Amino acid sequence: MHDHPSHNETRALRLGVAGPVGTGKSSVIAAICRQLRDEFALGVITNDIYTDEDARFLKSAGVLPAERIRAVETGSCPHTAIRDDVTMNLIAVEDMERDFAPLDIVLVESGGDNLTATFSPALVDAQIFVLDVAGGGDVARKGGPGISGADLLVINKIDLGEHVDVDVDRMVADATSARKGGPVLALSRKRPETVEQLCAWVREMHKTYAAGGHIPVDPGPMAPHHHGEGDGHTHSHGHSHGHSHSHGYTHSHD
Amino acid sequence: MRDSLLPDPSPRGLARAIGAMFAHASVSSELAANGHSSQIGNLRSDGPLVLRKSNPKGPEPLTHRDPGVARVMLAAGTAGPLGGDGYRFDVHVGAGSTMVLTEASALLLLPGISGARSRFAINITVEAGATLVWWAEPIIAAQHCNHHHEVRISLAPSARMILREEMILGRHGETPGDFTSRLRITRDGAPLYDQQLEFGPKAAGFDGAAVLGAARATGSVIAVDPAWQDAPPQAQPYHPQAVLTPLAGPGVAIAAVAPDSLELRNLLTQGLQYLGPPWAI
Amino acid sequence: MGQVDLGRQAALLLLADGRLPAGGYAHSGGLEPAVIAGRVRNMADLEAFLTGRAQTAGLVAAAFAAAACARASRDDLAALPELEAEFDARIPSPELRKVSRDLGRQLQRAMGSIHPHRYFSALGRAPHQPLVMGVAASVLGLGPQDAALAILHDNNAGAAAAAKLMRVDPFEVHAILARATGPLDDLARRAAETADADPADLPAPSAPLADIAAEHHRRADARLFAS
Numbered sequence: 001m002h003d004h005p006s007h008n009e010t011r012a013l014r015l016g017v018a019g020p021v022g023t024g025k026s027s028v029i030a031a032i033c034r035q036l037r038d039e040f041a042l043g044v045i046t047n048d049i050y051t052d053e054d055a056r057f058l059k060s061a062g063v064l065p066a067e068r069i070r071a072v073e074t075g076s077c078p079h080t081a082i083r084d085d086v087t088m089n090l091i092a093v094e095d096m097e098r099d100f101a102p103l104d105i106v107l108v109e110s111g112g113d114n115l116t117a118t119f120s121p122a123l124v125d126a127q128i129f130v131l132d133v134a135g136g137g138d139v140a141r142k143g144g145p146g147i148s149g150a151d152l153l154v155i156n157k158i159d160l161g162e163h164v165d166v167d168v169d170r171m172v173a174d175a176t177s178a179r180k181g182g183p184v185l186a187l188s189r190k191r192p193e194t195v196e197q198l199c200a201w202v203r204e205m206h207k208t209y210a211a212g213g214h215i216p217v218d219p220g221p222m223a224p225h226h227h228g229e230g231d232g233h234t235h236s237h238g239h240s241h242g243h244s245h246s247h248g249y250t251h252s253h254d
Numbered sequence: 255m256r257d258s259l260l261p262d263p264s265p266r267g268l269a270r271a272i273g274a275m276f277a278h279a280s281v282s283s284e285l286a287a288n289g290h291s292s293q294i295g296n297l298r299s300d301g302p303l304v305l306r307k308s309n310p311k312g313p314e315p316l317t318h319r320d321p322g323v324a325r326v327m328l329a330a331g332t333a334g335p336l337g338g339d340g341y342r343f344d345v346h347v348g349a350g351s352t353m354v355l356t357e358a359s360a361l362l363l364l365p366g367i368s369g370a371r372s373r374f375a376i377n378i379t380v381e382a383g384a385t386l387v388w389w390a391e392p393i394i395a396a397q398h399c400n401h402h403h404e405v406r407i408s409l410a411p412s413a414r415m416i417l418r419e420e421m422i423l424g425r426h427g428e429t430p431g432d433f434t435s436r437l438r439i440t441r442d443g444a445p446l447y448d449q450q451l452e453f454g455p456k457a458a459g460f461d462g463a464a465v466l467g468a469a470r471a472t473g474s475v476i477a478v479d480p481a482w483q484d485a486p487p488q489a490q491p492y493h494p495q496a497v498l499t500p501l502a503g504p505g506v507a508i509a510a511v512a513p514d515s516l517e518l519r520n521l522l523t524q525g526l527q528y529l530g531p532p533w534a535i
Numbered sequence: 536m537g538q539v540d541l542g543r544q545a546a547l548l549l550l551a552d553g554r555l556p557a558g559g560y561a562h563s564g565g566l567e568p569a570v571i572a573g574r575v576r577n578m579a580d581l582e583a584f585l586t587g588r589a590q591t592a593g594l595v596a597a598a599f600a601a602a603a604c605a606r607a608s609r610d611d612l613a614a615l616p617e618l619e620a621e622f623d624a625r626i627p628s629p630e631l632r633k634v635s636r637d638l639g640r641q642l643q644r645a646m647g648s649i650h651p652h653r654y655f656s657a658l659g660r661a662p663h664q665p666l667v668m669g670v671a672a673s674v675l676g677l678g679p680q681d682a683a684l685a686i687l688h689d690n691n692a693g694a695a696a697a698a699k700l701m702r703v704d705p706f707e708v709h710a711i712l713a714r715a716t717g718p719l720d721d722l723a724r725r726a727a728e729t730a731d732a733d734p735a736d737l738p739a740p741s742a743p744l745a746d747i748a749a750e751h752h753r754r755a756d757a758r759l760f761a762s
Contacts, residue, residue, distance in 0.1 A: 050757045073761040075561030076699055085556035087641045436739065438624075445624035449741040452590075458718065459587025463574035464565060464745045472743055489629055491750040494572060499750060502623035502632060509627060509743050 012043070012103040013209040014093055015202070016082065016119035018146055019130030021112030024156040026054050028130055028198070029107050031189055033063035035199045040104035040206065043096040044069045045089060047081050047111040054109060068100060078111025086123040093123070105206060115144035121216040126205050129219070131175075132156040137166035140175035147175065149219025152183050152201055159188040274338035274370070279303035282346035283324035283353040283384075291322035292351035302332040303341060311356050313535040315416050315477075315526060316387050323387075324351060329358035337366025337400050341374040345388075347413075349381040357391040360422075365398040365431060376405045380413040388417040392473075392515050395454065397424055399431030411442040412480055416533065418522060420473035422515050423453055423466070432456045439476065439505070446503045447476055469495070469511035471518040475526060477533060478505040490528045496521040498528050546675040550668070551685040555649075558641040559692060562634065563700065563760035564588065566693030568748035570700045571755065581697055582711045589715065589722060591742035593690040595625050596635075596665040597726035598737045600686040601679035603669025605730040608678070612657050614734075615666060621734040622663045628746040630753045632663075634762040639664035646671045664689075683726035687719045699759055 017025045026046075033042055042064060046054040052071035059066045072088050074081040081089055093106050108124055110117060119127045129150035131139055134157055140147060147153055153175050161168040168186055175184045185201065187194045208214040282295035299305045308327035310319035317323050328343070335341055347353045363372065380386045386407075395401065409415060419437065423430040432454035439447040451472070453460040460466055486500035496510035508525035512518035527534045553559060565588060569575045575584050599622050606614045626632045639662045646667070647655040652674045658667060665686050672682035694712050697703050729737055752758060 050759065073561055073758075075563070075696075075761060076759040077560050080560055084554070085558060085560060087556050087645045088558040088561060091640060091644055438735075438739070445621050445735065447627070448621070448624040448735075448739040449627065450739045451741055451743075457590070459583055459585075459590050462583030462585075462587030463569040463572070463580060463748075464584050464588040464742045465591055467574050467744055469744075474743075489750050491747065491754065494751070495744075495747060497628070497747045497750045499627045499746065500629055501627060502620075502629075507627040509746055511743050511747070 012041075012097050012106045013126065013206050014106050014108060014124045015205070016108045016110065016124035016127035017130060018082065018110040018117055018119060018127060018150070019112070019154075020114055020135060023112075023130045023132040023135060025109050025112065025130050026057050027189060028128065028154060028156065028187070029109055030058060030061050030063045031195050031198065032107065032202055033058075035195060036105075036202060037064060039203075041100065041102065042068065043100055043103050043106045044109065045092045045096060045106065046071045046109045047074050047078055047089065048072075049074065049076050049078055049111045054111075068096070070096060074111050078113045079117045082108070082110045082117065082119045082123060084120075086120050089123050105202070115139070115142065115146060118146045118150065118219040121218045125209055125214060125216045126151040127219065128152045128154055130154045130156055133158055133161045133166040133168060133171060134164050137171045138174075140171050140178055143178045145220035148178050148180075148182075149217070150182075151205065151217070152185060153179060154185050154187050154198070156187045158186045158194070159190050274340065274366070275301060275332075275334070275336075276340045277301040277303045278342040278344075279305055279328075280344040280346070281305055281326050281353075281355075282348060283326075283351040284348035285350040292324040292353065294324050294326065295346075295348065297326070302330055302334060303343060304329045304331045308356060314354060314356075314387055314389050315533045315535050316385065316414070317352060317354050318532065318535075320352075322352075324353045325356070326353065327356050327358055330361065333362060334364055335372040335374060335401065336364045337368065337372050338370035339366070339372045341372075343374070343376045345376070345378040345386075347378070347380040347384040347386045349410075350383040352385040352387075354387040354389070356389050360392045360394050362394045362396060362425075363399040363401040363431070363433065364396050365400060369398070369400060371400045371402060373402050374404070378405070378407040380407065380409045380415055382410040382412050384410070385414040386417070388415075390418055390420070392420040392422050392471075394422040394425060395430040395433040397428040397431055399433065401431070401433050403433070403435040405435075405437045407437075407439045408443075409439065409441045409446070409478060413441075414479050415439075416475065416477040418473065418475050420471065420515065420518055420522070421451065421453075423470045423472075430454050437476070439478065441478065441503060441505075444503070446478065446505055447501055447507060466511055468513075470513055471515050472509075472511045473518050473522055474510070475508040475522050476505060477508075477529065478503075480504055482506070487529060490525070492525060492528060493521055496525055498525045543676050543681070546677055547672075547681045547685060550671060550675060550677070550681075551688040553689075553692075553695060555645065557638070557645040559638065559689060560695075561761045562638065562692055563696030563762065564690060564692035565592075565745045565749065565762065566696050567700055567758060567760045568752035568762075569744070571758075572748050572751070574744065574748075575701070578703070578707050578711070581693075581701070581703075581708070582714070585691060585693055585711060585715060586718070588693065588742065588745065589687060589690065589719060591740040592745060593687050593719075594722050594726065594738050594740055595622070596668075596686045596690055597683035597722055598729050599663070599665040600669040600672070600682040601723075601726040601730040602732070602734065602737060603666040604672045604677070604679045604682035605669075607654055607670045607673035612654065615658065615662075617734050618666055619663060621737060622665065625739045627741075628749050630749045630762070631746065634749070635663045635665075636661040637761075639667045642667045642671065646674070650674060678727070679730035680723050680727035684719065684723040687722055691715070691719075696760060
């Protein structure tokens with residue numbers, strides 16, 4: 001009836017990239033495309049609040065052929081488009097996979113929203129949540145489903161730490177604590193070794209997914225509430241810990 | 255739907271129909287014996303619908319004052335139609351021929367004594383390889399008028415056509431009466447363009463921003479050319495109140511709304527320029 | 536036919552619910568283009584806009600939803616291509632044809648997952664939204680008037696978008712919607728009356744300003760809504 005290939009060999013790894021406005025989601029995607037385009041067949045779906053700005057950015061950056069970058073307009077509801085009502089994105093991903101078959105990875109960039117916006121497991125197989133040091137060193141401690149439950153947390157623009165009085169190591173430690181040991185990557189496009197770490201994570205995720213060893217996990221809906229900041233540790237309720245994959249860490253919400 | 259061309263069956267309609275005028279005119283064109291110029295075949299005026307052979311009047315798309323085409327002008331012999339009147343006009347453009355149909359003046363729709371509805375039904379057939387240019391004058395819906403206007407055009411697959419329609423919402427300074435229209439164009443029997451227009455006191459929301467807003471005039475140019483089957487013209491929103499749009503088949507619609515008839519005419523003419531020759535005037 | 540089956544009202548609510556995950560939230564039902572053009576500035580403008588839209592694009596969509604529902608209910612899917620062609624002929628704007636097909640495809644994709652049925656795939660690759668709505672209504676056991684009402688309700692998307700596009704009191708917006716319920720029921724009834732008519736005779740009311748504004752909107756540099 002619909003094109004729902006159920007086997008991983010005919011379907012790309014669908015990798016979501018979420019995070020607040022301005023943290024560098026587009027540049028994370030640009031970096032992945034630049035580094036991995038010769039290794040993997042890639043496609044990108046952007047979600048925008050206004051028109052197709054992010055798609056234009058990626059096209060003008062020349063990281064992929066323009067036809068492999070497509071925009072979904074979200075009616076100023078970026079959160080809805082990746083969570084409550086994923087139909088538009090799902091169709092965009094399925095079209096992309098069909099038009100450029102076989103694709104290895106389709107990256108879905110969410111429209112910049114807030115800390116509570118995470119992808120539905122109906123849309124993506126794995127997701128990266130992007131924070132940046134300029135947003136403040138305490139953001140990682142504040143937690144939220146994206147920070148605590150995404151498959152990878154990226155703390156971006158670490159080269160700016162000293163300019164915005166953020167102790168990057170402390171921020172990474174806070175984030176690791178909020179994620180109960182889940183992977184955290186300190187990233188700067190000016191530090192090639194960090195970009196290579198990002199790519200290594202993507203490679204590993206693709207390998208796990210292609211082997212059927214990765215089961216999409218839901219970072220969780222909007223957290224019911226957060227505890228105060230006094231103990232330096234924040235968590236959201238409603239999580240039950242399930243299986244593990246290659247990173248030794250995941251949540252399951254069934 | 256209000257598409258029936260039968261006289262209004264309501265008691266008021268029947269009462270009015272006693273003094274109503276019914277007219278049925280027709281015209282046809284055919285390819286001349288020389289094989290390239292066109293000539294009038296039948297020409298039948300009836301009462302207020304007066305048809306005559308004519309000469310080129312003003313600028314016209316496609317035929318550009320070509321003396322070799324069949325030219326007919328429709329002139330109204332009386333005021334109206336008035337409420338209760340029923341007019342019918344049949345046009346047949348024979349295979350390979352070209353007809354240019356113009357009008358002597360605007361059509362002024364007036365109310366009848368009892369408020370009965372007037373009707374004007376125009377049926378046009380354009381045969382294989384034939385061309386119709388129908389360069390009409392405005393229809394003015396006077397206050398308290400009650401009119402239904404219906405145009406049905408049947409095109410052969412290889413036929414070409416361009417028409418202009420302009421509707422004016424009331425004479426100067428007056429509000430319009432009730433007006434409904436339908437223009438339906440089929441090509442090889444399949445629908446290509448089908449649009450009704452409704453304004454006046456009975457038409458809820460016609461003066462809202464989805465339909466006509468504060469405009470006092472609205473109109474369109476519809477052009478059909480089989481050559482556009484594979485490469486239709488691009489959409490052109492060339493003015494805040496006008497747009498040229500490619501249809502789902504080999505045709506385009508230029509639509510405009512305007513504060514008055516002059517501005518409407520200017521907008522429609524401007525839209526034609528985007529089609530380039532031989533359509534531009 | 537035409538009356539809400541008392542046993543099926545919940546199905547109608549499901550289909551007409553703005554939270555049905557079929558991507559409708561990205562569209563303003565033509566309101567944003569009208570606001571940008573300066574033609575809708577206050578509550579009176581909004582009400583006139585919504586009224587005119589319901590009487591034109593709304594009625595066309597309702598009639599086609601009802602017609603598609605009637606045909607699906609008698610297993611006559613072969614009639615749908617003719618309805619598609621007639622619907623295309625009623626929308627001069629290529630942008631609005633595309634929006635209708637995008638929304639149709641989304642509804643098809645969503646309903647195909649929510650309530651799988653062979654009819655959804657039989658609709659083709661990008662069917663017009665009213666036809667999908669008609670088929671979905673039929674699959675849920677609803678009738679032509681229900682299908683018409685569901686699409687008329689959906690067509691009022693501009694009301695929900697008003698809160699993002701204008702300075703409005705949301706209670707006033709819903710007061711407009713409350714006043715519109717009677718007319719919407721009337722339109723659904725009219726649409727149901729023509730459900731079995733020759734597709735060539737289905738209503739075709741035009742909305743010139745909506746067509747014009749839609750083409751301008753597609754080319755706007757910044758917009759909140761896709762249409």
